[in-house]
Amino acid sequence: MLDIAIVGGGLCGLALARELQRQGRDYRLFEARPRLGGRILTRLAGSGLPLDLGAGWFWPDSHPRLVRLIAELGLTSFPQHDQGRVVGLEEADGKLQDLGDAPVHNGALRLAGGMGALVEALAARLAPERLQLGWVLWAVEDRGAHVELHFRSGGEPAVVAARRVVLAMPPRLVHQQLRLEPPLDASVHRALAETPTWMAAEAKVLVSFPRPFWRAAGLSGNGFARHEQAVLGELFDACDAEGYRAALGGFAALSAQQRETFRLGLPMLIQSQLVQFFGVEAEPGEQYFHDWATEPYTCSALDLEPSHREPEYGHPLLGLAHWGGKLLFGGTETARQGGGYLEGALEAAARLQGQLAQAPVSPVNGEALARFGAWVGARRAAALAEYQRNLQRRLSLQQRAQLTQRALLETVEQVYRDSLRQLEELTLETAAVVEGRSDLTPAVLAPFLGFNDALLEEALRFNRSSCALSNFPSEHEVDPEYRHTIRRDLAAAWREFALAANTHLVGRAGLALASAAVAGHA
Structure with missing residues (x-):
């Protein structure tokens, strides 16, 4: 029987597989596509220029895990080109505006060879026999001591038994495409459905040219179109580090439905907008277009519905182990920090490494902790x-x-x-205590991760909109020092709770051992 099944060959799944292989663990990685990388997709232009049609940038100040991984793999990065004037258009038939020369991408870096080089470097460190491409998961069943995964591979059904499974895929796809038996708590399914897939309904185009003619004209390649007829809402320079191999990139402004309606005419519309922004030299470019909304292993039906809310990632219920520790969720959308970015995928992988290092909890404890996690989720809401x-x-x-x-x-x-009080009412079986900490403590505390910070930010947003607080300037707009003081007090409350929860769990274990000893002498 397989020890660990990883479903999803994006960055989270690959990073987790790399660590499991380092540890000598028994794992297999299953990917529905015929390729690895997930939302990392790099294509080579005719000139040999790598073009990132998916994830393309990272920010070293806020993405430390990715910076370390790139260094470990011996890859190199270079700054996103931001020098020169930015142009914009407010009306379809209006005059092109000069928006100044301020940098747009806030110190973003790109990877030499494209982000596909990251995927290739990780895959090269994995045993080929552990990678299964073209395996489409449709059901997962809890069989007590193990889980049973039902795939379609090459049109044929396949069943894999594993002690644990990591679903390193967008939460909404889990909700939409997988049958989980027995079903998880309704609160977990809501969390899956309500977690948007980052960039799922977006489309991106890269257009290669013989030379970066816009740079010679003093333009950065950055541009913004804000009118309703815009085909591309944002434009940017996509040349290589030296600027020898040239390209412009853009993100579609049209909705997924509009892109399908104008599908045949899109190349001409893209070309027309590039000429409008950068002149006739942009006319003969070689276009590479990718619509992520058409990717069934990225975009769910819910992701195609319009939403005006900022996506929220790292739902605490998605960071928990389910089915007694046999079912885990991964992917960037489950990360508390860097959710949606490559950094989030690596944070999720690090969390999963820690969870897989722990022994699975008993079915009784798993069920009780799932109820507790659902209760905490409702309390947080x-x-x-x-x-x-x-x-x-x-x-x-x-x-x-x-x-x-x-x-x-x-x-x-x-x-x-x-x-x-809720914890005291749970029916839990005895768990091991190591160096004063119960094995159950991490699972009990997991639903609270990020609670203090999330509530603080929600409260400050409410304060800014509150008429009642408008007469209290220091409360209406909280300054950094006051915010720090509040965070310190909340952290102290959290530490006190965490210690009390562990003390309770350790006390239960001690009581159980004492009872067993008395029974042994009876």
């Missing part, structure tokens, strides 16, 4: 309303000092007290 009530009560009592700080602290302390 109600926390902002509780903060608002606490704030309003303090205002009604004519309190004027440290309103946000006290209302937030009161809120999280109440959540943690209620959580300890």
